[in-house]
Amino acid sequence: MNNFKKLISKLWKSTSGRIGLILVALFLLLALGAPLLSPYDPVKQNLILRSSPPSFSHLFGTDLFGRDILSRLIYGARVSIGIGLGSAFLAVILGSAVGLAAGFLRGRTDTVLMRIVDLLLGFPKFFILLLVVGLGSPSIWLTASVLGALSWMEIARVVRGEVILIREMNYVKAATALGLSPMNIALRYVLPNVSGSIIVSATLLIGTMILIEASLSYLGFGVQPPDASWGTIMNQGRIDPLGTWWISVSAGLAIILSLIGFNLLGDSLRDVLDPRTENAQS
Amino acid sequence: MLDSEKLILRIEELSISYQSSGSGFWGNNKEIVAVNEVSLSVGRGETFAIVGESGSGKTSIAMSILGFVKPAAGTIEFNDLNLFSLDSKQLRETRRLIQPVFQDANSALNPRMTVETILGDGIAISDENEKREKTISLLKSVGLSPDFLKKYPHQLSGGQKQRLCIARALAPEPELIILDEPVSAQDLSIQAHILRLLSEIKKTKNITYLLISHDLNVVRILADRVAVMRSGIIVEESSCEKFFSDPTHPYSQELLENSGLIQRA
Numbered sequence: 001m002n003n004f005k006k007l008i009s010k011l012w013k014s015t016s017g018r019i020g021l022i023l024v025a026l027f028l029l030l031a032l033g034a035p036l037l038s039p040y041d042p043v044k045q046n047l048i049l050r051s052s053p054p055s056f057s058h059l060f061g062t063d064l065f066g067r068d069i070l071s072r073l074i075y076g077a078r079v080s081i082g083i084g085l086g087s088a089f090l091a092v093i094l095g096s097a098v099g100l101a102a103g104f105l106r107g108r109t110d111t112v113l114m115r116i117v118d119l120l121l122g123f124p125k126f127f128i129l130l131l132v133v134g135l136g137s138p139s140i141w142l143t144a145s146v147l148g149a150l151s152w153m154e155i156a157r158v159v160r161g162e163v164i165l166i167r168e169m170n171y172v173k174a175a176t177a178l179g180l181s182p183m184n185i186a187l188r189y190v191l192p193n194v195s196g197s198i199i200v201s202a203t204l205l206i207g208t209m210i211l212i213e214a215s216l217s218y219l220g221f222g223v224q225p226p227d228a229s230w231g232t233i234m235n236q237g238r239i240d241p242l243g244t245w246w247i248s249v250s251a252g253l254a255i256i257l258s259l260i261g262f263n264l265l266g267d268s269l270r271d272v273l274d275p276r277t278e279n280a281q282s
Numbered sequence: 283m284l285d286s287e288k289l290i291l292r293i294e295e296l297s298i299s300y301q302s303s304g305s306g307f308w309g310n311n312k313e314i315v316a317v318n319e320v321s322l323s324v325g326r327g328e329t330f331a332i333v334g335e336s337g338s339g340k341t342s343i344a345m346s347i348l349g350f351v352k353p354a355a356g357t358i359e360f361n362d363l364n365l366f367s368l369d370s371k372q373l374r375e376t377r378r379l380i381q382p383v384f385q386d387a388n389s390a391l392n393p394r395m396t397v398e399t400i401l402g403d404g405i406a407i408s409d410e411n412e413k414r415e416k417t418i419s420l421l422k423s424v425g426l427s428p429d430f431l432k433k434y435p436h437q438l439s440g441g442q443k444q445r446l447c448i449a450r451a452l453a454p455e456p457e458l459i460i461l462d463e464p465v466s467a468q469d470l471s472i473q474a475h476i477l478r479l480l481s482e483i484k485k486t487k488n489i490t491y492l493l494i495s496h497d498l499n500v501v502r503i504l505a506d507r508v509a510v511m512r513s514g515i516i517v518e519e520s521s522c523e524k525f526f527s528d529p530t531h532p533y534s535q536e537l538l539e540n541s542g543l544i545q546r547a
Contacts, residue, residue, distance in 0.1 A: 170390035
């Protein structure tokens with residue numbers, strides 16, 4: 001807990017770290033406190049107020065069915081950020097396991113695992129996503145799992161590279177000389193020392209995941225009604241982009257701000273956690 | 283020569299070579315011979331020093347004894363066991379009897395572990411209380427107080443880190459400790475403390491040291507016998523006294539002159 005406080009105070013020192021922290025905290029707060037924070041019921045239709053532009057009572061206007069867009073965006077944060085976090089978490093687990101195994105064991109295991117990574121990276125990610133989600137019945141869980149399962153390769157590469165550096169350190173040699181098992185050394189001596197890079201790539205990946213999910217939902221293949229992600233909301237503005245501009249613009253704003261938040265946070269985390277920078281966390 | 287029963291380590295015709303990726307489009311790999319058919323024997327309880335400039339192959343020998351470098355040819359026998367013919371379980375048990383102390387204590391300590399865990403990993407006792415007692419006695423034996431138990435390596439000074447590395451090397455109760463430039467990274471005053479500590483440990487425990495060093499001052503303080511290496515070959519091997527009073531090989535004479543330990547008439 002003490003380490004966590006230290007990390008936050010270090011992030012707070014840089015402007016980009018501060019903006020990243022504030023944005024990410026804001027979106028997490030919106031997602032968690034949606035029922036308390038949203039001014040209206042996000043699914044309640046009001047046909048009298050159909051497609052009304054932003055006003056004091058409806059800050060971001062209403063959609064084609066008269067639903068309050070601000071409320072829909074706040075509830076949408078649950079879906080969009082939830083899918084972003086969930087899929088990034090899955091990618092981190094898979095990527096770390098593969099990267100650790102490849103970098104620590106080297107030899108044939110390394111070659112086989114990394115060729116699989118190359119192969120998967122060669123696949124058009126979006127096409128497979130559309131295929132799988134389109135063939136199955138689209139749901140939040142399916143979207144998150146498929147996104148995670150298709151995005152762990154970059155993390156595997158980063159982790160492998162770090163592991164190869166760490167396993168040459170003298171403390172790993174000393175542990176080997178003490179007769180510790182390879183599994184013990186990999187999990188207790190190597191993995192904790194690459195956790196910094198894992199956290200950084202995971203944070204950056206969350207932003208990417210949110211964006212891909214939004215594209216998917218915009219095309220109608222992602223989250224299905226009555227659930228709504230930011231991509232689904234944006235999709236509604238597509239029917240009359242000039243007449244109901246506020247629908248797409250406000251959904252777009254939510255996506256952009258969350259992306260900026262996660263990317264700035266990831267970049268600042270890299271600065272703080274990188275052992276090569278001067279006041280790195282040890 | 284030494285009585286073969288009293289030998290702890292026997293190295294015969296050990297050769298170690300490295301592949302260097304050559305320049306040029308096809309990357310013609312060149313083979314660099316680091317150690318060329320070296321034979322040497324270390325008696326139980328003595329301090330055997332290998333001296334030589336960097337690149338002479340002395341660290342390669344140490345790394346192959348520890349099992350981190352596979353030799354191209356030759357054998358290494360520890361307690362009459364050929365290290366290259368052991369299965370992995372035997373090797374792990376034998377390894378515990380050969381412990382390294384590295385030059386750079388910073389990279390030799392896991393930054394994410396406390397002193398207690400670092401030492402505890404080397405102790406083969408499962409009972410928590412006994413383990414803790416052993417850890418504290420290890421700390422004391424290298425002149426560190428039990429207050430250090432919960433500290434992380436970055437909270438220790440350079441000298442304290444090296445003491446901790448020595449304590450870790452002692453944890454599995456080894457028979458042979460390989461000291462790879464053990465004080466080169468330290469200040470002069472700390473060097474003296476560490477060297478005194480190493481001499482004391484030697485006196486109280488029945489431990490053999492294999493000292494790898496380019497610093498003849500360190501060699502003179504610790505070593506009983508000296509082998510001089512140059513370009514992968516041992517050019518001279520003699521007792522410490524004889525080496526410092528009457529070196530025979532011209533390269534040994536040159537080393538001594540450069541170290542300022544003797545003045546040539």
